[in-house]
Amino acid sequence: MPDLSFLPDSLRHELAVVGEVDVLVGIPSYNNARTIGHVVRAVQGGFAKFFPDCRALLLNSDGGSRDGTPEAVREASVGSFETILAAHPLRTVHRIVTPYHGIPGKGSALRTVFAAAAATGARACAVVDSDLRSVTPEWVDLLISPVLRHGYDFVAPLYHRHKYDGTITNSIVYPLTRALYGARVRQPIGGDFGFSGRIAADYLEHDVWSSDVARFGIDVWMTTTAITGPFKVAQSFLGAKIHDAKDPSVDLSDMLMQVTGAVLALMDHHADRWKAVTGSTPVPTFGFEYAVGLEPVPVHLARMLERFRTGARELQSLWERVLNPATWTEVARIAAAPDHAFVFPAELWVRVIYDYAIAWRRGRMDREHLLRSLTPLYLGRTAAFVIEARDASADDVEGIIEALCQQFERDKPYLIGGWDEPGGGS
Amino acid sequence: MTSAFSERLMASLDAFLEAVLRFLPGILVALLIMVVGLLVAWVLKLIVTGALRAARFDRYCDGSGLSLALGRADVRTSPTVLAARIVFWLVFLSLAVAGFSAMQVAFVNQLISEFFLYLPRLVSALLILMLGFLLANFLSRAALLGAVNTGIPSPRLISVVVRLLIMVLSFAMALEQLRIAPHIVLAAFIIAFGAVMLGLALAFGLGGRDVAKRTLERQLGDRQDENEDGISHL
Numbered sequence: 001m002p003d004l005s006f007l008p009d010s011l012r013h014e015l016a017v018v019g020e021v022d023v024l025v026g027i028p029s030y031n032n033a034r035t036i037g038h039v040v041r042a043v044q045g046g047f048a049k050f051f052p053d054c055r056a057l058l059l060n061s062d063g064g065s066r067d068g069t070p071e072a073v074r075e076a077s078v079g080s081f082e083t084i085l086a087a088h089p090l091r092t093v094h095r096i097v098t099p100y101h102g103i104p105g106k107g108s109a110l111r112t113v114f115a116a117a118a119a120t121g122a123r124a125c126a127v128v129d130s131d132l133r134s135v136t137p138e139w140v141d142l143l144i145s146p147v148l149r150h151g152y153d154f155v156a157p158l159y160h161r162h163k164y165d166g167t168i169t170n171s172i173v174y175p176l177t178r179a180l181y182g183a184r185v186r187q188p189i190g191g192d193f194g195f196s197g198r199i200a201a202d203y204l205e206h207d208v209w210s211s212d213v214a215r216f217g218i219d220v221w222m223t224t225t226a227i228t229g230p231f232k233v234a235q236s237f238l239g240a241k242i243h244d245a246k247d248p249s250v251d252l253s254d255m256l257m258q259v260t261g262a263v264l265a266l267m268d269h270h271a272d273r274w275k276a277v278t279g280s281t282p283v284p285t286f287g288f289e290y291a292v293g294l295e296p297v298p299v300h301l302a303r304m305l306e307r308f309r310t311g312a313r314e315l316q317s318l319w320e321r322v323l324n325p326a327t328w329t330e331v332a333r334i335a336a337a338p339d340h341a342f343v344f345p346a347e348l349w350v351r352v353i354y355d356y357a358i359a360w361r362r363g364r365m366d367r368e369h370l371l372r373s374l375t376p377l378y379l380g381r382t383a384a385f386v387i388e389a390r391d392a393s394a395d396d397v398e399g400i401i402e403a404l405c406q407q408f409e410r411d412k413p414y415l416i417g418g419w420d421e422p423g424g425g426s
Numbered sequence: 427m428t429s430a431f432s433e434r435l436m437a438s439l440d441a442f443l444e445a446v447l448r449f450l451p452g453i454l455v456a457l458l459i460m461v462v463g464l465l466v467a468w469v470l471k472l473i474v475t476g477a478l479r480a481a482r483f484d485r486y487c488d489g490s491g492l493s494l495a496l497g498r499a500d501v502r503t504s505p506t507v508l509a510a511r512i513v514f515w516l517v518f519l520s521l522a523v524a525g526f527s528a529m530q531v532a533f534v535n536q537l538i539s540e541f542f543l544y545l546p547r548l549v550s551a552l553l554i555l556m557l558g559f560l561l562a563n564f565l566s567r568a569a570l571l572g573a574v575n576t577g578i579p580s581p582r583l584i585s586v587v588v589r590l591l592i593m594v595l596s597f598a599m600a601l602e603q604l605r606i607a608p609h610i611v612l613a614a615f616i617i618a619f620g621a622v623m624l625g626l627a628l629a630f631g632l633g634g635r636d637v638a639k640r641t642l643e644r645q646l647g648d649r650q651d652e653n654e655d656g657i658s659h660l
Contacts, residue, residue: 253575307577314574314581318567321488363485366564372571 002204004115011098011112015119018094022054023047023144024122026113028106029130030063033072035244036130040076043128046140047093048078051148057094059116060130061109069130070097105215107208110222117200124148126155126194131244135192142236142287143194150286152234154226155194156185158285159241162294163389163397167382168259170401172353173220176263179408180274183227184282185235189219189259192238199231216255217262224266228273237287240294256378257371264360264371275416279409291394304383305342309335311376318373322359327351331377344384346407352377354411358418452529459528463521471514478506492560520545551600558596562589587626594618 004012025043029036040058047056060073074097096116102108110127117125124147128135146152169189177188203225208214213221226233267274312319312335320328330348337343356374360367389397478484487493487505496505503511520542527538566589573581598615602608 251575253571303577307574310577310581311574314570318571363482364488366567369564369567369571372575375575 002115002118002201004119004204006101007112007115007119008098008101011096011116012119014096014098015116018057018096018120020055021057021094021120021122022124023051023148024057024059024113024117024120024125025140025144026059026061026110026116026125026127027073027130028061028063028100028109028113028127029065029069029073030104030109031065031067031069032130032244033065033067033069035133036060036069037072037076039128039130039132039135040073041078042135042137043140044076044078044093045137046144049137050141050145053091055091055094057096057116057120057122059113060095060097061100061112062097063104063109064099073097102209103214105218107214107218107221110218111204111209111214114200114203117197118204122197122200124194124196125200127192129191129243132192132241133244134240134242136239139192139238142238143192146234146236146286147194147196150234151232152194152284153196153199153231154222154233155286156223156233156235156283157187157190157192157241158235158237158287158289159187159190160239160292160294160394161241162297163392163394164297164299164386165241167385168256168378171349171378171381171385171404172260173263174401175350175405175408176353177220177224177227178280178405179412180267180277181224181227181270182277182280183233184280184405185223185227185233187235188223190241191219193219193222194236195222195226196231199226199229202229202231211265212258212262216258217265220259220262221266224263224270228270234284234286237285237289239290240292242295253372253375256375257368260356260371260374261367264357267357268361271419275419278412280405299386301383301386302339304379304386305339308376308380308383311373311380315373315376318365318369319377321364322370322373323352323355327355335380342384342387344381346404347411349381349404350407350411351414352381353408354415354418357415358421361419449529455528456525459525460518460522463518463525466521467514467518470517471510474513475506475510478509483509492563516549547603547605551603554596554600554603558592558599562592562596565589565592591619591622 007015025046027036027039027043040060043058047054047058060070062070062073074095098112100109100112102111113125113127116122124144126140126143128139128143143155143157146155166187169187173189174186178184203222206225208221211217312332316332319331323331327348331352334342334344334348356370359365360370364370385400389400392400483506484493484504487496492505496503496508523538523541526534566585569588570581570585572578573584578584594615598611601611
């Protein structure tokens with residue numbers, strides 16, 4: 001049994017009262033009163049519809065919300081189960097609302113969920129974000145059943161998203177994790193996952209809870225740990241991912257730094273493993289894939305380009321230290337191009353990311369500064385992607401992302417060469 | 427007369443020889459201490475070089491911008507070699523000065539005691555300058571990145587101002603540590619610092635009123651725009 005001493009006494013007491021459960025769904029939250037009621041009802045419906053004879057627990061791990069989120073969780077109720085074509089659950093669905101302890105962030109919230117899974121001996125678990133507007137009872141089935149009925153340890157989500165959404169995922173995290181570890185998990189930082197009690201216990205054994213993993217880095221850490229460990233990994237098609245309007249206080253630079261920092265730290269940790277991997281293979285996919293209509297996403301192309309060009313002008317001395325001379329020359333060339341002719345080729349973007357990984361490995365400058373200096377480059381690449389995908393269909397956009405992934409895989413020897421060069425090492 | 431002159435000459439010669447004989451052991455001891463000092467300093471230089479190489483000091487200096495600054499000052503040696511040389515000369519000079527005291531010359535002894543009293547101040551002033559330099563580099567780069575990433579105008583100016591303020595502050599602290607006209611330095615620092623701040627305030631408030639207005643409007647406008655920008659990056 002993992003060490004659960006970090007849990008608050010009140011939660012340990014509540015978990016002891018609940019006793020053993022079969023399935024558990026965790027909902028991390030922070031000021032999500034507007035949407036969390038819908039998520040709770042969807043989970044309740046999922047329990048009733050797909051796991052009526054299972055002992056179930058719904059756990060809300062809250063970061064100290066001041067907008068009434070815990071009350072919204074307590075008060076949310078499906079009402080009539082008949083309306084969702086489900087019988088009333090045969091067993092009590094337990095519900096716990098608890099604050100989490102540790103660094104504020106999703107990672108700390110999920111640590112509490114993992115601990116609750118260990119304490120209750122849950123066989124299959126899932127976590128779903130609390131700002132989702134498109135979550136349905138079927139999500140619970142699609143995330144939990146592969147674990148409970150097919151023996152998988154980790155189920156990543158597969159969504160249809162707007163072509164401009166998830167740009168950090170599409171341009172960095174998915175192509176890089178796929179090229180590194182060889183598993184085509186399309187949404188490695190999707191936010192909604194299914195997992196077994198076995199892997200939850202394994203997660204708790206790692207000493208990562210004071211790093212970026214405790215914040216935005218948790219999703220990629222969970223996925224990478226599953227891919228690189230002795231675990232069976234699958235993905236489930238959940239439909240559209242529509243969530244509440246983003247929090248404007250969340251800074252892009254912070255988000256990019258934490259996610260990229262977590263990916264690079266994992267690269268360093270699993271270096272022996274990924275260097276031996278060539279190419280990639282698909283992972284088993286559950287669910288019935290269908291087309292969905294998505295809300296339009298407004299973008300400010302001119303501002304993205306302006307930030308990229310400001311970066312090229314003001315951060316030149318930093319980028320020269322990070323990027324290979326040929327890469328820097330090419331970046332400077334595209335920065336000078338007019339808007340109508342602006343392109344950020346996939347080959348160049350791959351070199352930028354690999355040069356950053358190598359610089360991170362060699363400690364060429366303070367790592368936080370290094371990762372923050374990536375923001376304008378990321379905005380440049382995102383602007384180029386928006387231009388390229390402007391008139392593209394969903395399939396065409398997947399084609400663009402697939403081409404980028406293949407470029408990451410083809411160029412991997414460059415990364416390995418730079419990573420292993422004398423003078424490297426952290 | 428001749429014999430009296432000879433006697434006096436011999437007496438003077440004896441006195442000189444006696445003085446030389448009295449002084450000679452001191453010189454020999456001083457030379458011996460200097461040779462030992464040379465050896466000790468050389469051994470310490472080797473130890474420091476090895477320790478800094480093991481700790482990858484050069485790589486840290488590359489990261490912090492110290493190597494770049496040394497390069498700009500036309501210092502071609504690596505930071506590790508430079509640090510080892512500083513240690514060598516500090517140890518050697520300290521022991522050499524200790525060796526001079528073995529000669530038992532009052533004037534030299536006084537100079538030596540003053541040197542040893544001043545040495546800690548010199549070292550701490552050097553440390554203050556070095557820390558100030560590192561801090562200035564780190565914070566100016568953080569300011570530059572923050573300004574670029576949030577779209578604040580003139581990011582390099584902000585970065586330079588941050589660097590300048592920290593360097594001026596550390597320079598004033600170092601001079602104060604060296605007791606070089608401490609009152610004048612303190613007064614000059616306060617006047618200069620106050621003048622810079624007042625100048626900036628006046629420039630921003632009066633000369634750059636329109637720029638200030640546009641900047642604030644742009645910042646607030648950006649914030650509103652960001653609310654409208656629907657991209658979810660994750």
